[in-house]
Amino acid sequence: MAARANAGSALTRQRLKSAWLFLTPMLVVLALVAGWPLLRTISFSFTDAHLSNLDDSSFIGFENYVFLLQDPDWWRAVQNTIFFTVVSVSIETVLGLLIALALNAHFKGRGLLRAAVLIPWAIPTVVSAQMWRWMFNDVYGVINEIMLSTGLITEPWAWLADPQLSMAAVIAVDVWKTTPFMALLILAGLQMLPQDCYENAKIDGVHPVVVFFKVTLPLLKPAILVAVIFRTLDALRIFDLIYVMQGNKQDTMSMSIYARQQLVDFQDVGYGSAAATLLFMIIALFTVIYLYLGGIGREEKA
Amino acid sequence: MADLSLRRVDKTFGDVEVIKGVDLDIASGEFVVFVGPSGCGKSTLLRLVAGLEDITAGELWIGGQLVNDEPPSRRGIAMVFQSYALYPHMTVWQNMSFGLKLQGMTRAQRDEKVKEAARILQIDHLLDRKPRQLSGGQRQRVAIGRAIVRQPRVFLFDEPLSNLDAALRVQTRIEIAKLHRAMQATMIYVTHDQVEAMTLADKIVVLNAGRVEQVGSPMDLYHRPANKFVAAFIGSPTMNFLPVEFAGSDGATLDLRLASGAIVQIAAPKGRLRGHRFTLGLRPEHLHVLSDAAPLRGEAAAVENLGGESYLYVDIGQPMPLVVKAPGDCAIRAGEPVGIGLPASKGAYLFDQQDRAVASA
Ligand SMILES: Nc1ncnc2c1ncn2[C@@H]1O[C@H](COP(=O)(O)OP(=O)(O)O)[C@@H](O)[C@H]1O
Numbered sequence A: 001m002a003a004r005a006n007a008g009s010a011l012t013r014q015r016l017k018s019a020w021l022f023l024t025p026m027l028v029v030l031a032l033v034a035g036w037p038l039l040r041t042i043s044f045s046f047t048d049a050h051l052s053n054l055d056d057s058s059f060i061g062f063e064n065y066v067f068l069l070q071d072p073d074w075w076r077a078v079q080n081t082i083f084f085t086v087v088s089v090s091i092e093t094v095l096g097l098l099i100a101l102a103l104n105a106h107f108k109g110r111g112l113l114r115a116a117v118l119i120p121w122a123i124p125t126v127v128s129a130q131m132w133r134w135m136f137n138d139v140y141g142v143i144n145e146i147m148l149s150t151g152l153i154t155e156p157w158a159w160l161a162d163p164q165l166s167m168a169a170v171i172a173v174d175v176w177k178t179t180p181f182m183a184l185l186i187l188a189g190l191q192m193l194p195q196d197c198y199e200n201a202k203i204d205g206v207h208p209v210v211v212f213f214k215v216t217l218p219l220l221k222p223a224i225l226v227a228v229i230f231r232t233l234d235a236l237r238i239f240d241l242i243y244v245m246q247g248n249k250q251d252t253m254s255m256s257i258y259a260r261q262q263l264v265d266f267q268d269v270g271y272g273s274a275a276a277t278l279l280f281m282i283i284a285l286f287t288v289i290y291l292y293l294g295g296i297g298r299e300e301k302a
Numbered sequence B: 001m002a003d004l005s006l007r008r009v010d011k012t013f014g015d016v017e018v019i020k021g022v023d024l025d026i027a028s029g030e031f032v033v034f035v036g037p038s039g040c041g042k043s044t045l046l047r048l049v050a051g052l053e054d055i056t057a058g059e060l061w062i063g064g065q066l067v068n069d070e071p072p073s074r075r076g077i078a079m080v081f082q083s084y085a086l087y088p089h090m091t092v093w094q095n096m097s098f099g100l101k102l103q104g105m106t107r108a109q110r111d112e113k114v115k116e117a118a119r120i121l122q123i124d125h126l127l128d129r130k131p132r133q134l135s136g137g138q139r140q141r142v143a144i145g146r147a148i149v150r151q152p153r154v155f156l157f158d159e160p161l162s163n164l165d166a167a168l169r170v171q172t173r174i175e176i177a178k179l180h181r182a183m184q185a186t187m188i189y190v191t192h193d194q195v196e197a198m199t200l201a202d203k204i205v206v207l208n209a210g211r212v213e214q215v216g217s218p219m220d221l222y223h224r225p226a227n228k229f230v231a232a233f234i235g236s237p238t239m240n241f242l243p244v245e246f247a248g249s250d251g252a253t254l255d256l257r258l259a260s261g262a263i264v265q266i267a268a269p270k271g272r273l274r275g276h277r278f279t280l281g282l283r284p285e286h287l288h289v290l291s292d293a294a295p296l297r298g299e300a301a302a303v304e305n306l307g308g309e310s311y312l313y314v315d316i317g318q319p320m321p322l323v324v325k326a327p328g329d330c331a332i333r334a335g336e337p338v339g340i341g342l343p344a345s346k347g348a349y350l351f352d353q354q355d356r357a358v359a360s361a
């Protein structure tokens, strides 16, 4: 017995060794491309570094953070980002679920449609954001043209200038772009569901709506949760879409855009780094909360 | 309880005809087993009865009602799937009562039904568990329990034992037979295992490539197979087949010449013999080892001693060795010469060139 236990632990040790061996290249790359910049950013955030003389900077403690937390513009950016994230991810989840359910049905040309649905997601964001900027243009944009000609509105709307409309426009484009990705993630979850359970429900005569809420949704919960986490973390860092469509405008400025403005436009590397670090902390906090609430790790084990 | 009739039922998937003109009558309370090799259409036929697939052509009657266009829930059936089809996120209790909620039962009524079925199946201590906390055999019972609580007119089983280990398979088989006796319900049971078919069925339906080869009681099929396919499928180990030629008859007996030139004698069949060439079918359990004056001689290519019985694989100059059942203490070793005796009266089967049985004695 003792000999067997020994053999087992020797095997375990060898497995651990090869696991580390396989992990090392990835860890090294991660440390280089993610860990190092992150540490640099964090260390800059405690200095008064300026883009023109990065080396000649001095440690100023939490001064940057104190300023940051007192800056109404920063809080505006935080508010914008969270609003954008909650609204866009909610809409994308519901729409993505509906599209996934539709794509999961059996019909001719399903494969083609599944590929076609991904197109908005496949287009580089900078390209599609620019495209939509033109479409939303208040004078010659196609959106206003359509809404005017169908009588939905009587005079052109200033989509990108009006503070209320510009956030809506940005969210609309994000929904257009990201819903396919959401739908595909959920579709993958849908296809894992046990088909014979549905046949059994059919024999039992359970109404499809009841089946959806009592069988599909509970079984799909882990897949939806993963998709929502992915999207939320992504949305909290939103930069390119808003920057291309709106630039540095206050009404739609996200935390990333705020940090970039400080870092590049105002060349205030120390202060910008503090904003970037805070953004990182917020995302990390969200991740931890989600993992905890969702109990993902526990569910896998059970 | 209900009787069923299938009238010239066809099923095609695209242009592939999977079920071809099946005619079948099932009496109320009967235990019917669909048996056949993998891919012959057993599951498809069962799913047509369940209403999970549409019938392409033909009629399906359940309890005197034409149900071709009725949805599964209106056919009065319950089905036990091969993979059990339990809802993974629900407890055993929830699994068993889920379908009942729609019948407008109160929670107390449902609870009573579930508890009663659970007691019959001895799973009453598992009601709070989730399926993943159950063993294969327990899941199987839950699936059967879920079917029982619905009080269907017809039970449908699709290979319910194929995911269980050998010992549990035998045990569950016996329990299903007991359940049928207790409930007196009509049951249709699909399997590829002829032992399950023989032990459970009142009536066996042998399917081959979407067609019914023969319908009959287990003993009917064993003693009077309609053709070579059924003869080969029913019985284990499978029947030996030897090509033979007519070599003479004195009315009571029939002489047949084997490919090797040897002449064997069997009891003359009742039917008239047409043609000259036949296939002789001999079940391993009807052959015996003879020390001298044996009509068939050969060499033991392999010997399987199972303790209670032995199987000899005897090379008699045919492409396939002849399988002979011998007593467990049989001392013959591989490589030794063996003499084989044929059954005296019953137990020899003759098939014509179209593989149809020639009525035996
Ligand atoms: N949904 C389907 N679409 C196309 N072909 C099918 C479908 N279901 C079954 N088949 C075909 O029908 C034949 C019989 O299948 P099945 O009834 O499952 O066989 P069995 O249960 O006897 O093993 C097989 O050749 C199978 O490929």
Ligand SMILES: [Mg+2]
Binding pocket: B042, B043, B044, B159
């Ligand atoms: Mg099958």
